[in-house]
Amino acid sequence: MSVLSEINPDVRRIKISEHDILDERAEQIRTEIRQGLVKRYKDVIDVSSGNPHGMGLKPLTFVRQVLATCFYPPLVHDESLPLDVRQRAQSLLAECDGESIGSYPATYGMKHVRSSVSTFITRRDGVVSDPDNIIISNGSQHALILILKLLVQGRGLQQTGVLTPVPCYRSFNKGLVAQGAVSVPYYLCEEQGWTVQVEELRRALQAARGHCNPMVLYIINPGNPSGHVQSKASIEEVIRFAAEERLFIMADEVYQGCVFGKDSEFYSYKKVLSEMGPPYSTNVELASFHSVSKGFMGESGLRCGYVEMVNLDPQVMRYAYQAFSFNALASVPGQITLDVMLNPPQPGDPSYAVYAQEVKSVMSAIKNNAQRIMDVVSGLPGMTCQPINGGIFMFLRLHLSKAAIEHAEEKDLEPDLLYSMRLLEDTGLCVAPGCELRQKQGTHHIRICLATPEEIMEDVLHRLKSFHLRFIKEFP
Secondary structure, X not given: OXXXXXXXXXXXXXXXXXXXXXXXXXXXXXXXXXXXXXXXXXXXXXXXXXXXXXXXXXXXXXXXXXXXXXXXXXXXXXXXXXXXXXXXXXHHHOOOHHHOOOOOOOOOOOHHHHHHHHHHHHHHHOOOOOHHHEEEEOOHHHHHHHHHXXXXXXXXXXXXXXXXXXXOOHHHXXXXXXXXXXXXXXXXXXXXXXXXXXXXXXXXXXXXXXXOEEEEEEEEOOOOOOOOOOOHXXXXXXXXXXXXXXXXXXXXXXXXXXXXXXXXXXXXXXXXXXXXXXXXXXXXXXXXXXXXXXOOOOOHHHXXXXXXXXXXXXXXXXXXXXXXXXXOOOOHHHHHHHHHHXXXXXXXXXXXXXXXXXXXXXXXXXXXXXXXXXXXXXXXXXXXXXXXXXXXXXXXXXXXXXXXXXXXHHOOOOHHHXXXXXXXXXXXXXXXXXXXXXXXXXXXXXXXXXXXXXXXXXXXXXXXXXXXXHHHHHOO
C-alpha cells in the first residue's frame, strides 16, 4: 500500500498553487540568467508576495542593533551603540534563562513580551488588556491555524464553515483546507473600494447553511490584497451581524501599522467591540492577530506574532493554551523583534530620530508606490485599480479581451495566470494572479506588493506597462 493513501485526506486536498508554478519558473529563469542565457532583461523582479526585505527595503537599525547585542552580549558594553539599544538588550537578556537567547522561552511567550503586547493593546484601544489572554506564536499564520484547530469540527452538514473574504491571500485558504474546514466565500465590493457589506455576509451565510455549519467569520483589516481599511461604522455593522448569527470573529489585523489613506484610520475590532458595550462587548467571541512580518517592519523571516482572545470561555482558553503549548513556540529573536515593534524608541531616546526617519521612509515608499501605480494604470487601456488606504498590496483588475480569454482556455489556464506567466517570461516580472487569491467569476486581476524601494517600483511599472500594451495589441 502506498504511504500516500494513508495521508490525512484534508492535507491531500491541498493543491499546487498558481504561485508555486510561477515561483518555480522564476527560479528557473534566474538560473538561466546566471548561466549566461541572453534575455531581454537582466534580472527577475518578484513583487508577487509580501517580502519587503527581499525586495530591498532595509531593516530598521534599532531592531537589528538590539538583536545583534542579544546575540552577542559583550556588545552591551560597546559605547559605539546607542545607550537605549544596550539597555533594551540587557533587559531582554535578563528575561532569558542564563541570560542567553539560546535558552528555551516560556511556552506561551516570554513574560516580558506578553506584557509589552498587553501594554500596546491597552494604549492602542483605551481598554485594559490581560496578558493571560495573549499567546505569542511563531507568526500570525501559525496562530490563525491553531485557532482554527480549536473551532473546526464535524463532517457533512456539521462541518465547520468559515466565512472568508474574496479576494483573500492563498495561505489562509490552504490552511482552511488542511484543517478540514469549509470555506464560505463572501465577496468584497470592488466597485466601492473593496468594502465589506453585511448584506453579502448574510447572503453567504444563508447559502452555506445547506451544506455546512458556518461558525467563524474571518476578517482582514486592512485588507490583503484589497488595501481596504474598514471604518468604525463598518466594523460595528459586522460585529452586530456576528452577534446575531453567533459567529466567532477572527480579526487579522497584521497591517494595522500601515494605514496611509487620506481620512483613513485603523480601528481594532477589540476597541470597537468594547465601545459598543453589552451585550456585544461581553458576548461576542473574538481572536485578533498581529505580526512582525508585515507593514513597515517587514521582518518576514523572524516569524513572530501574537493572538489576543476576547470573551472566550475559560474551558476553551485552557484548550487554546494546550494547543499552543506544543505547536507554536516562537523563537526568542522573533519575540525580541515583536517587543521592539510594540515598544519602539520614544522622543528623547538616543535612537528615536533614526528610528522615526526610517519608519517614515518605508511608509513613504509604500504610499508613493501606490500613487505611482494609480497614475500609470489610469493611462492604460484594459486595466483599472481601486485606490487603497492601507496594507502593502494593490489588486489591479485586467479587462481582458474575448480573444485573450479564449487563448487562455485553449492553454487550459486561467486568463490572469496566462497573463502572469507571459509577463514573467517576457519581462522577468513576477506578480500574483488573481485566480490564486480568488475573485468574482468573470473578473481577472494581478496583485503587486508595494513594499519595495521606489526605484525598483519604477522598473516594475516600466516592465508592466510595456508588456501590457504588447499583450492587448496581440489580443485585441
